[in-house]
Amino acid sequence: MIPAAFDYTRPSGVDEAVGALRDGGEDAKVLAGGQSLIPMLRMRLASPTTVVDLGDVTEMRGVRDDGDALVIGAMTTHDEILHDPLVHEHAPLIAQATETVADRQVRHLGTFGGSLAHADPAGDLPSVASALDATFEVAGPSGRRSVPASEFFVDYLTTVLEPDDLLVSVRVPKLTGWGTHYEKFNRVAQAWALVGVAAAVRRSNGSVAEARVALTNMGPTPVRAYGVEDALTGTAATEDSLAAAAQRAADGAEPSSDPSASAEYRMHLATVLTRRALQAAGGA
Template identity: 60%
Template structure:
């Protein structure tokens, strides 16, 4: 199908983008990489009157260290995140996960910020953001604010972003030296996750000193598997101990029944994939 007609603006600064979005009101939509929005427009599931293209805004670009945190501009493409040396060194889990997003064509066009703001519960990056305690730098007419990942995702395709706000960047603490792995279960390659698990662990002397585990598509929003983390920390990094801890993976989740999988099967997958992801992260 062909999208409905719309106007188009391409602001050169963040202030111009915020002004254009405010003037558009409910009739405006932000265009980042377009990998989620364009298909929706073509199906006429959305028909905005104006698109605000933020690809030329320099404040939304780049990957850098901000103190002891890694700052990733919202317009950084999946491909650039995968290969950036800072991300590889400090955020191996994010780099590994980004490599599983869609296909190379989408990774070269799609943006990390756009995917997170889209908030698809089957999207890969939300679980990583929640597990690694990311913070979202948001700009709006009233100024800037910071939103923790735990508060950013609110429901299906719903975030803490107001209609007149723009995601500027996402920052992460450094996890240099941690083991990491993203275990993704799909029916076919490059499709949405049925269930996935993001795991980062710090192992010293055969003991798990710290653990971060996030779950994809086990509810309306990405979920932190806190019970698993608590069971892992202080215990041995052995197959037996990890599999025992992974039995808590489905606690606090609310998976759906759909054509891809039943809820109880997703719970089973969460336990199995958590064990695999943590064991791989622990080496």
């Protein structure tokens, strides 16, 4: 199909982009990588009055070291994430999950911030941001503010972003000395995850000192598996203890049933994939 007519603007800075969104009203849309928006335009599932193309906003690109954290620009592509040495050194979980995103062509165009702002519960990166306790820098007409990942995702395809807000960057704490792993199950290669698990484990003297686990596609937003984290912390990092903690993976989850999988099957997958992710991250 042919998209409905819309105005198009390509700002060169964050403030200019926020102004364009404000002027465009609540039906204005941001074009980041376009891997989600363009199909929606063509199918007329979205009919914006204005499309604000962020391709020239250089401030929103790249990865930089900021002391105890990395700051990743929202317009940094998946491919740039995969080849960034800082990400591999300090936030390998992001690289592990990004490697599973779609195919090479999509990874060259799709953006880190675009995936997070789109907030698809089957997307891989929202659960990773949740597991890493990331913080989102948001720019709006009233200035900039920081939003923790635990508050950023509100509902299905919905975040705290207002129509004239812009996700500028994501601050990710460095996990030095942690083991990480992203485990994903999909029916065919390059498909959305039926269920995914982002896991990070810090060991000390053979025991689990800290653990962070978040689930993909187990509810309308990323699901932080606090039950698993509580069950693991302070226990010996053995295969049995990791498997026992994984039994609590679906606590509080609200998976849906659809033609790809039933809610019951997703609950089962969450347990199996969490055990695998913990074993890989925890070294058991």
